[in-house]
Amino acid sequence: MLSKKNEVGQSGPFSVVLFHSISGALRAEKLLKAESVSLKMIPVPRHLSSDCGICIRFERADELKVEGILGRSKLEIQGIHQI
Amino acid sequence: MIYLDNAATSWPKPKAVYQAMDRFMNQVGANPGRSGHRLSIEAGRVVYETRESLAWLFNIDDPLRIIFTSNATEALNVAINGVLRPGDHAITSSMEHNSVMRPLRALQERGVELTVVSCSKEGFLDPGGIEKAIKPNTRLIVLNRASNVVGTLLPVIEVGAIARRHGVLFCIDAAQSAGAYPLDVSFTKVDLLAFTGHKSLFGPQGTGGLYVRQGVEDVVEPLMRGGTGSRSDSEHQPDFLPDKYESGTPNTVGLAGLGAGVQFVLSRGVNALREKEEKLMHHLIEGLGAIPGVTLYGSGDAREQVAVLSFNIAGIASSEVAIRLDEEYDILCRPGLQCAPIAHRTLGTFPGGTVRVSPGYFTTEDEVDIVIKAVCNIARVLR
Numbered sequence: 001m002l003s004k005k006n007e008v009g010q011s012g013p014f015s016v017v018l019f020h021s022i023s024g025a026l027r028a029e030k031l032l033k034a035e036s037v038s039l040k041m042i043p044v045p046r047h048l049s050s051d052c053g054i055c056i057r058f059e060r061a062d063e064l065k066v067e068g069i070l071g072r073s074k075l076e077i078q079g080i081h082q083i
Numbered sequence: 084m085i086y087l088d089n090a091a092t093s094w095p096k097p098k099a100v101y102q103a104m105d106r107f108m109n110q111v112g113a114n115p116g117r118s119g120h121r122l123s124i125e126a127g128r129v130v131y132e133t134r135e136s137l138a139w140l141f142n143i144d145d146p147l148r149i150i151f152t153s154n155a156t157e158a159l160n161v162a163i164n165g166v167l168r169p170g171d172h173a174i175t176s177s178m179e180h181n182s183v184m185r186p187l188r189a190l191q192e193r194g195v196e197l198t199v200v201s202c203s204k205e206g207f208l209d210p211g212g213i214e215k216a217i218k219p220n221t222r223l224i225v226l227n228r229a230s231n232v233v234g235t236l237l238p239v240i241e242v243g244a245i246a247r248r249h250g251v252l253f254c255i256d257a258a259q260s261a262g263a264y265p266l267d268v269s270f271t272k273v274d275l276l277a278f279t280g281h282k283s284l285f286g287p288q289g290t291g292g293l294y295v296r297q298g299v300e301d302v303v304e305p306l307m308r309g310g311t312g313s314r315s316d317s318e319h320q321p322d323f324l325p326d327k328y329e330s331g332t333p334n335t336v337g338l339a340g341l342g343a344g345v346q347f348v349l350s351r352g353v354n355a356l357r358e359k360e361e362k363l364m365h366h367l368i369e370g371l372g373a374i375p376g377v378t379l380y381g382s383g384d385a386r387e388q389v390a391v392l393s394f395n396i397a398g399i400a401s402s403e404v405a406i407r408l409d410e411e412y413d414i415l416c417r418p419g420l421q422c423a424p425i426a427h428r429t430l431g432t433f434p435g436g437t438v439r440v441s442p443g444y445f446t447t448e449d450e451v452d453i454v455i456k457a458v459c460n461i462a463r464v465l466r
């Protein structure tokens with residue numbers, strides 16, 4: 001079984017970035033990890049979307065960095081929200 | 084036993100392919116991108132990694148422009164049926180596999196015009212012939228990169244440039260060439276690139292895919308619609324890639340294996356794999372070509388083809404040769420028409436077909452020698 005503790009070192013407060021597709025979220029995960037952004041893949045919070053998908057949670061302090069990395073990759077995002 | 088049917092499906096596969104599939108089944112196993120728990124996310128990562136490896140291989144900027152299908156046939160059906168409407172005109176060559184010809188012939192019965200441009204009897208295509216066939220209503224050109232009967236390479240770079248100049252969509256069937264011969268989508272002007280996972284990409288059967296160039300998805304209808312794990316609040320199919328064309332639970336274990344297969348190709352390098360196969364093919368062409376009573380079809384030059392060779396022995400049916408190779412010499416190959424009747428008409432081998440031998444990465448020079456001797460024996464007894 002895969003370890004539960006493969007994403008550590010986050011303390012919050014958090015923001016999440018939502019994507020159109022799961023594949024988009026997985027691409028973003030790799031792009032952000034390559035730039036050492038500390039993150040965790042989580043189910044999309046129910047109040048943000050009626051979707052059953054996943055999103056990426058990261059430290060709010062990294063918002064600009066995350067926006068920058070994803071913007072440069074031209075990966076379309078559905079939005080960034082503070083949680 | 085000597086396995087010379089790699090053009091049908093490559094075998095054996097690199098060990099890493101079996102290991103990746105075993106790891107997925109034993110340690111991951113979940114439905115990718117459906118549920119959001121860690122095993123589901125890990126399954127999604129497995130699929131994504133395979134997408135990214137394929138993007139490296141074909142030099143595709145955005146891995147999400149690759150959609151997975153169960154084989155090249157499904158990918159070609161998405162491309163062909165997704166683009167063409169009654170009144171449209173399509174162009175193809177006389178060297179195609181039935182996975183291209185049958186969808187096109189079916190559309191022809193429903194009001195799509197079709198021009199089949201003739202190739203030479205060695206299987207070569209003059210790109211000028213394609214350009215001459217273009218009409219105001221031409222929507223799509225479909226060509227294979229390499230023939231599954233004789234391995235001949237078609238001029239996709241030239242035809243891609245012609246298609247782009249005329250504003251016509253260009254679809255390549257790379258089933259026989261992906262992994263075996265270089266193809267770079269930033270260089271070859273291709274709108275839709277269909278590949279299969281189980282041949283020179285070393286994946287398991289039941290894997291394949293289609294690259295869709297940016298913006299082209301607007302004019303390609305999906306073949307199937309259904310659950311994608313995204314936009315679950317909507318009863319309508321998403322319009323973004325890859326979800327527009329990927330409904331239903333995928334063959335995740337197969338894609339795990341395909342990812343390992345593509346990594347194997349990337350680690351060796353397509354050019355190095357190509358060099359190895361070219362040497363084997365040179366040896367095979369020289370050896371079989373020198374046997375009295377044996378006719379070789381195709382280019383006769385290992386540099387102008389992939390590792391597929393067709394031949395016949397005078398006075399004996401291709402099926403009979405294949406049975407004797409199997410039963411008396413333990414050599415496995417494929418006789419007949421290889422799902423490509425139009426290619427055999429072009430080569431002049433319809434309806435009898437040919438004996439097709441297709442070496443692969445794991446074939447050795449010694450095995451090629453054994454095959455040459457076996458064919459020599461069969462041909463000699465007859466004379």
Ligand SMILES: Cc1ncc(COP(=O)(O)O)c(C=O)c1O
Pocket residue numbers: 090091154155156157180182227229230231256258259279280291
């Ligand atoms: C040239 C060509 N196109 C298409 C296909 C179809 O591939 P698949 O059987 O994986 O759908 C094949 C192989 O069978 C082929 O050789």
